[in-house]
Amino acid sequence: MNTxxxxxxxxxxxxxxxxxxxxxxAFPLGMYMHDxxxxxxxxxxxxxxxxxxxTVLLLAVLRVVWRVTHAPPALPDNLSRGQQIxxxxxxxxxxxxxxxxxxSGWLMSSAKGFKTVWFGVLPLPDLVGKDKALGEMLxxxxxxxxxxxxxxxxxxxxxxxxHHFIDKDGVLLRMSLKGERS
Amino acid sequence: MIQRCHMLLAGGxxxxxxxxxxxxxxxxxxxxxxxxxxxxxxxxxxxxxxxFAAQLAFDPAKIAKAQARxxxxxxxxxxxxxxxxxxxxxxxxxNAKTYPVASFVSTGLKALGDNRYEATGKLSIKxxxxxxxxxxxxxxxxxxxxxxxxxxxxRLDYAIGEGEWTDVGTVANEIQIKFHLVVxxxxxxx
Numbered sequence: 242m243n244t245x246x247x248x249x250x251x252x253x254x255x256x257x258x259x260x261x262x263x264x265x266x267a268f269p270l271g272m273y274m275h276d277x278x279x280x281x282x283x284x285x286x287x288x289x290x291x292x293x294x295x296t297v298l299l300l301a302v303l304r305v306v307w308r309v310t311h312a313p314p315a316l317p318d319n320l321s322r323g324q325q326i327x328x329x330x331x332x333x334x335x336x337x338x339x340x341x342x343x344x345s346g347w348l349m350s351s352a353k354g355f356k357t358v359w360f361g362v363l364p365l366p367d368l369v370g371k372d373k374a375l376g377e378m379l380x381x382x383x384x385x386x387x388x389x390x391x392x393x394x395x396x397x398x399x400x401x402x403x404h405h406f407i408d409k410d411g412v413l414l415r416m417s418l419k420g421e422r423s
Numbered sequence: 424m425i426q427r428c429h430m431l432l433a434g435g436x437x438x439x440x441x442x443x444x445x446x447x448x449x450x451x452x453x454x455x456x457x458x459x460x461x462x463x464x465x466x467x468x469x470x471x472x473x474x475f476a477a478q479l480a481f482d483p484a485k486i487a488k489a490q491a492r493x494x495x496x497x498x499x500x501x502x503x504x505x506x507x508x509x510x511x512x513x514x515x516x517x518n519a520k521t522y523p524v525a526s527f528v529s530t531g532l533k534a535l536g537d538n539r540y541e542a543t544g545k546l547s548i549k550x551x552x553x554x555x556x557x558x559x560x561x562x563x564x565x566x567x568x569x570x571x572x573x574x575x576x577x578r579l580d581y582a583i584g585e586g587e588w589t590d591v592g593t594v595a596n597e598i599q600i601k602f603h604l605v606v607x608x609x610x611x612x613x
Contacts, residue, residue, distance in 0.1 A: 361465030
């Protein structure tokens with residue numbers, strides 16, 4: 242096949258994989274730490290999880306800025322209108338969730354009375370006051386957003402692999418770390 | 424009671440005026456507080472003790488005789504989260520079953536001027552006693568007054584947090600204790 246693939250630019254590719262890496266670290270860490278008995282390790286893991294989450298938030302903001310100021314490479318012609326819409330909607334949701342998941346965690350921390358201090362150095366403002374009921378509610382919101390993110394990430398990966406191995410249309414190569422620079 | 428007496432010639436009366444010979448003795452527990460602040464992974468946190476009893480005698484004119492004793496029910500601790508409250512009454516932290524009360528007993532009070540004082544005393548927690556010094560301010564209004572002060576202890580001096588919790592990188596060693604005691608004048612005995 243001789244299709245010319247337009248790749249995302251280096252900034253977008255770097256941000257994509259960095260966020261992916263951090264999400265793949267923060268998600269299982271969050272699942273694991275939650276049920277640990279209280280110990281110094283648990284307190285450390287919570288802090289690491291929060292630092293990762295805020296880093297994701299920062300990178301997600303950069304990604305949204307990038308996305309708003311740049312047009313992504315065009316999708317291949319073989320995609321049906323339905324596929325294009327599905328792809329578009331999934332990506333919009335992914336962008337929303339990589340913002341919403343860390344924000345809900347940040348708010349939950351504030352509501353539970355544990356300020357977030359990024360890397361133990363930079364205190365983030367508490368956007369909501371300490372409130373037990375709100376804390377519980379935000380905890381559920383954070384969890385639900387995470388499961389939604391997990392589902393969409395799985396869909397995203399499945400779609401990428403389908404395009405690469407079944408359709409062989411080069412969609413995955415637009416975001417691959419290796420490959421010819423466009 | 425210190426009194427200054429003047430002869431009022433006109434009336435031939437002996438008029439005595441009081442020079443602040445008031446003794447603050449009654450602690451209003453509902454309006455007083457004992458709180459603490461510490462850092463966990465660089466995160467500032469605070470908490471309080473809900474139950475404590477304070478006995479106090481303070482006459483601004485006779486500070487050498489000032490006395491204070493505060494007994495804190497350590498199980499009444501509120502760290503801000505249930506999980507931590509359950510943990511810190513346990514053996515590794517306060518061991519509240521064996522050592523239910525933490526106490527401060529004053530040993531001296533020094534006037535620094537301008538309503539500021541320095542209180543010294545013995546702080547006993549978990550069977551360990553250390554000398555502490557605390558700057559204190561006292562503001563009086565009518566027959567009420569309020570003491571405010573704070574001092575910092577090192578929790579490991581009192582074995583608060585043993586075993587894995589001796590790691591001060593997670594929960595800092597320095598714990599700031601703040602107190603606000605509202606007192607009322609008791610009628611002075613003559």
